[in-house]
Amino acid sequence: MAEYLKVPVSLSLSGSLVILVLLLCGPLLRGRVSRRWQYYVWLVAIFRLLLPLSPQASPIGALFREPEAPPAVQAASPYAAEMDTVPAKAETAPNPLHPVQPSVPPPDPASAGISPAEALALAWLGGALVLMVWRVSAYLHFLRCLRAGRREVSDPALLDLLARTGEELKVRRPVELWENPLAASPMLLGLFRPRIVLPSAAVSEADFRCTALHELTHYRRRDLLYKWLVQLTVCLHWWNPLVWVMAREIERACELACDEAVLRRLKPEERLSYGDALLRALESGGGYRAARGSVSLGESAELLKERLSAIMNFKKPSRWTALLSLVLAAALTTGAAAAGAYTGPAKRGASPVKGTALPPLSAQASSSENLRLRSALLAERSYEEGDVAAFSIAVPFLSREEQTAFLERAYEDGSSAFFSVLVNLLDWDELDWDEATLDAWIARAAKENVALCSILLKALDRDEELEALEKELEAKQVEEYKAAGITKEGRVYYYQGHMVRIFLDSRPDASFVTLDMNPQGLLDLKVERGADGKIRSVREMTKAEVEELFGDWDDLEEGGMDVTIPVEQTRMQGGSWIYLGEYILSQGDRIHYDVTAETGGRMKIGFCGMEQSPEDVTYYSVSNKRTNGELRCAADFVFDGEAVKPGSYRLFLHAPEGDLGNLKGSISLTLKQGNPPDLAANPDARAMTVEELPAAARKAMDQCAVKTWYVIHSEGRQYLYCNGFPWLYAWQPTWEDGSWRVNIHKLKKLDSGYVLLSFPDNAPLHVTLEGEAVRLTDIQT
Numbered sequence: 001m002a003e004y005l006k007v008p009v010s011l012s013l014s015g016s017l018v019i020l021v022l023l024l025c026g027p028l029l030r031g032r033v034s035r036r037w038q039y040y041v042w043l044v045a046i047f048r049l050l051l052p053l054s055p056q057a058s059p060i061g062a063l064f065r066e067p068e069a070p071p072a073v074q075a076a077s078p079y080a081a082e083m084d085t086v087p088a089k090a091e092t093a094p095n096p097l098h099p100v101q102p103s104v105p106p107p108d109p110a111s112a113g114i115s116p117a118e119a120l121a122l123a124w125l126g127g128a129l130v131l132m133v134w135r136v137s138a139y140l141h142f143l144r145c146l147r148a149g150r151r152e153v154s155d156p157a158l159l160d161l162l163a164r165t166g167e168e169l170k171v172r173r174p175v176e177l178w179e180n181p182l183a184a185s186p187m188l189l190g191l192f193r194p195r196i197v198l199p200s201a202a203v204s205e206a207d208f209r210c211t212a213l214h215e216l217t218h219y220r221r222r223d224l225l226y227k228w229l230v231q232l233t234v235c236l237h238w239w240n241p242l243v244w245v246m247a248r249e250i251e252r253a254c255e256l257a258c259d260e261a262v263l264r265r266l267k268p269e270e271r272l273s274y275g276d277a278l279l280r281a282l283e284s285g286g287g288y289r290a291a292r293g294s295v296s297l298g299e300s301a302e303l304l305k306e307r308l309s310a311i312m313n314f315k316k317p318s319r320w321t322a323l324l325s326l327v328l329a330a331a332l333t334t335g336a337a338a339a340g341a342y343t344g345p346a347k348r349g350a351s352p353v354k355g356t357a358l359p360p361l362s363a364q365a366s367s368s369e370n371l372r373l374r375s376a377l378l379a380e381r382s383y384e385e386g387d388v389a390a391f392s393i394a395v396p397f398l399s400r401e402e403q404t405a406f407l408e409r410a411y412e413d414g415s416s417a418f419f420s421v422l423v424n425l426l427d428w429d430e431l432d433w434d435e436a437t438l439d440a441w442i443a444r445a446a447k448e449n450v451a452l453c454s455i456l457l458k459a460l461d462r463d464e465e466l467e468a469l470e471k472e473l474e475a476k477q478v479e480e481y482k483a484a485g486i487t488k489e490g491r492v493y494y495y496q497g498h499m500v501r502i503f504l505d506s507r508p509d510a511s512f513v514t515l516d517m518n519p520q521g522l523l524d525l526k527v528e529r530g531a532d533g534k535i536r537s538v539r540e541m542t543k544a545e546v547e548e549l550f551g552d553w554d555d556l557e558e559g560g561m562d563v564t565i566p567v568e569q570t571r572m573q574g575g576s577w578i579y580l581g582e583y584i585l586s587q588g589d590r591i592h593y594d595v596t597a598e599t600g601g602r603m604k605i606g607f608c609g610m611e612q613s614p615e616d617v618t619y620y621s622v623s624n625k626r627t628n629g630e631l632r633c634a635a636d637f638v639f640d641g642e643a644v645k646p647g648s649y650r651l652f653l654h655a656p657e658g659d660l661g662n663l664k665g666s667i668s669l670t671l672k673q674g675n676p677p678d679l680a681a682n683p684d685a686r687a688m689t690v691e692e693l694p695a696a697a698r699k700a701m702d703q704c705a706v707k708t709w710y711v712i713h714s715e716g717r718q719y720l721y722c723n724g725f726p727w728l729y730a731w732q733p734t735w736e737d738g739s740w741r742v743n744i745h746k747l748k749k750l751d752s753g754y755v756l757l758s759f760p761d762n763a764p765l766h767v768t769l770e771g772e773a774v775r776l777t778d779i780q781t
Contacts, residue, residue: 005117379398
């Protein structure tokens with residue numbers, strides 16, 4: 001390949017690897033890192049495509065670099081330059097033993113025509129030039145069309161709101177406001193002279209503020225410059241389809257990141273208005289779609305749907321998200337730099353590894369052998385420097401013997417990171433290790449380094465052995481913690497009886513054995529281990545250590561609340577349902593059940609949707625039978641926000657098989673949002689059968705009409721009664737403003753039935769059926 005084509009082709013290949021990594025990891029990272037990170041991380045791919053910077057030894061550069069030949073074997077030029085240094089008299093005194101051959105003039109380059117390499121270079125440059133001219137011309141034409149029909153907005157209210165929004169975002173340049181009915185949606189033009197174009201100036205102040213925030217956020221973050229950088233990259237690598245895919249993903253990520261930035265400035269009640277503004281922006285627009293090099297508020301229906309979904313599910317990124325983003329960006333940047341590119345012929349005698357001379361390669365050495373040798377040097381350097389990303393790039397190009405040698409070396413050094421890279425990259429079938437050899441490796445690791453043994457078992461898909469090892473390790477860890485004064489109940493750690501908030505068990509190399517957080521805890525605990533892996537000390541973490549790991553801890557739980565719902569029921573009728581409130585569940589919310597019943601066969605706790613019956617669909621439910629004399633529902637969940645979408649859900653308690661007696665315990669929720677109702681101050685409310693009523697109350701029922709709601713007062717209690725209620729139902733008692741409030745929900749149609757609920761006769765009773773107030777008739781006995 002011609003020298004002048006190697007650089008752009010190697011850059012395109014190296015950049016394509018980064019694009020593929022981002023495309024493959026995109027679905028995995030969505031929801032785990034911020035939209036801003038998903039937008040700016042593409043700059044790694046762009047710089048890899050544009051900048052011919054590379055370490056001396058890199059896998060991509062080695063693919064394009066010719067093997068170096070030592071001076072002793074270099075081929076002579078067919079037209080030797082030494083002729084210039086022969087004395088003039090030598091030309092007139094030919095050697096009789098070597099008659100002078102008639103000279104053959106070198107071929108004229110002009111008559112040789114254009115070589116295939118030159119043709120490819122011309123096609124590449126010509127395509128890039130044509131595409132760039134077309135993009136710039138289209139943008140200028142778009143600007144002329146908008147200017148032709150524009151009208152400067154002079155509404156003082158809108159201009160004042162625009163100025164105040166600019167001050168809020170610290171935009172220092174004056175921003176012009178145009179109106180053009182042909183604009184498909186509000187958009188921003190101009191990098192140095194910003195202008196916002198509206199399809200119509202007849203918009204509400206709320207919609208205009210959302211529009212101004214969006215467009216000025218684009219300007220504040222220099223998204224126009226970013227977009228032209230993308231266009232330059234597309235023009236230079238127009239023949240690479242992955243670059244076009246990258247441009248499309250950046251376009252999508254740009255709007256989502258801008259939405260995220262705007263939503264962080266809006267109050268929760270304003271975010272819904274922002275989504276409505278997006279919809280109205282598309283409805284009011286004309287036919288001029290935004291040209292490349294501009295940014296607009298409205299896009300395609302598919303992107304709009306994704307943006308609206310992101311708005312509805314918006315949450316502020318935590319400090320953990322920021323830490324994960326930083327680590328991932330550093331790993332990707334390191335990998336992209338290590339992949340490298342071709343930057344020209346290697347300098348003779350230059351060493352790609354510090355302190356290591358590159359062995360001379362013969363002119364006949366194959367390019368694959370050249371690549372292997374250079375990869376070996378890169379692997380050695382990255383192993384010594386602890387660069388796992390560069391090491392993982394070099395290892396696949398090594399021979400099996402070299403890979404096995406590194407495996408032994410990583411094992412002896414106890415380096416779990418490098419050992420994990422090797423065992424996952426090795427083809428165990430090609431290594432041709434018999435079962436006895438593998439068993440010996442596993443037995444050795446199990447005895448000397450359990451962490452490496454776990455990595456090895458996982459790579460070999462020995463799930464049963466891995467599960468047994470993990471159980472053994474867990475049992476040993478429990479005993480080890482117990483000896484140090486640390487206990488664990490469910491998912492909560494305790495130290496000398498105190499609930500732990502942050503539990504950090506770390507090795508000397510700063511890696512974690514265990515890291516757990518419980519916002520309800522009071523103690524921040526750090527376990528320190530020695531080089532032998534044994535616990536050396538247990539101490540309370542300092543404030544500086546907590547801030548170094550997590551930043552401001554209070555920000556992690558910003559806007560959250562802890563809710564404890566006590567469960568104390570004397571009796572619960574078999575087949576009945578009790579609702580314990582409606583709650584807004586968000587990703588990351590914690591759910592904890594711990595309820596027991598003295599009598600009864602089965603108990604069930606769970607959530608159902610607002611429009612669903614718990615008979616049909618339940619979420620995060622636990623249904624336990626009495627076992628070993630105990631009936632208990634105890635479980636922990638974390639609301640994932642994916643399998644079950646965030647939203648409002650009703651919490652219920654159910655007696656599916658027979659009556660339940662003396663229910664005690666609680667349900668704890670750690671919620672990021674939502675205002676749960678106050679629970680009854682006296683929870684002694686229960687469902688009953690007619691046979692359980694006092695005689696005076698049963699006698700009062702004789703005067704009750706069918707399908708009429710009554711409150712029967714008898715012997716210090718009040719009974720809510722309705723005969724002829726043909727529904728299986730759920731009911732929710734609450735105590736509010738000194739009165740009982742009961743909300744009844746219909747579940748399943750029956751042939752016949754009745755409602756009979758008992759409450760202390762200490763306050764008025766208010767009843768709603770499916771949200772509608774029920775008229776009650778009082779009867780005194």
